[in-house]
Amino acid sequence: MAPWDLQLLQQINLHWTHPVLDWFFPAISAINAWIPLFAVVVLLVAWRGGSHGRWMLLCIALAVGIGDGIVSNTLKKTIGRVRPRDAMTGLVVRDLAPGKPDILRLFKTPQQHPSKPRRETRGKSFPSSHTVNMFALATVIALFHRRWGVFMYGLACLVAYSRLYVAAHWPTDIPPSAALGILVALATVWAVDWLRRRFGNQQA
Template sequence: MNAWDLTLLHQINTAWSSPVLDWLMPALSAIEAWLPLIIVAALIAAWRGGRRTRIMLLCAGIAIALGDGVVSNTLKKTIGRVRPRDARADVIVRDLGTASPAFMRLFEKPVVKPSEPNGATHGKSFPSSHTVNMFAVATVIACFRRRAGMLMYLLAAAVGCSRVYCGAHWPSDIPPSMAIGVLVGLGVVGLARRIFQKV
């Protein structure tokens, strides 16, 4: 582990903490809690938007499936990097409280506790699937709707930071994950354009 990686981890995970961030960062990381709203927004966009919007949503879905199910999954299994919270006892673990349905977790008191490494692992650290997926979607949106894409890039960057704040990823996991997401998004859009041009 590089010294700068550990220093930056402690800075983000510990020194820059606050009660507001203790809720906000886990909330950004909890994609499943936002899933109902995301689905509703996508359905409204598909209904109200034109053909271009529907193609954009299709590309975004393919980018997530490819980025998460193929690229991230393969790299995680191949590299096998352990998460900070599973490797060190000086990391603060943050998460939303438990509730059902998952959306209600946003209204629960966040869980903030020191890590307790015991040899067990809770997933692998590299790459950050959250970051890959968010940057893939942001890239797809930017290719179709530039202004909306720029806002999505800001949200994607915040999600990437939240993964370090919550103790789930090392800082050095995030920039490569961003790049992977951008490449996946560009690849999907490029392929879609070729297919639709031929059609």
């Protein structure tokens, strides 16, 4: 770990803070809490987006599934980098309060506590699955709808930053994770488009 890696993390986690941000960043980092909203958007796109929208949803499902289930999980197990909140003291671990269903957590006072080193020598810090997934999502949407893609890239950057704010990842985890998400999405859309043209022409 480079000295600047820790210094930047400490600036973000300890100094560039605000009570509003103490709720905002854990909230956008808690992906499960937003699943009902995601479900509504998916249904609307599938219903009103036509075949173009449905192909986009297929590409999103494949890109996120590959990025999270294969790429991220494989690299996490192979590299085993320990999360900052599990590797050292002196950081603040932030999260939403527990609750069921998860969406109710958004309306509760967030929690925070000091980080505590654990005995484990391996962890799941690299890559950041949140970052991989969000940049894969943003890239697919940008390839289908450029204007919405700009918005989604902004949201992806906020989610990536939130992972530093809550002490879940090191700063050097983030750029490679974003690149992985973008590459997976580009490869997925290219593969789906190639299959569509290949088998679509055969059927014609």
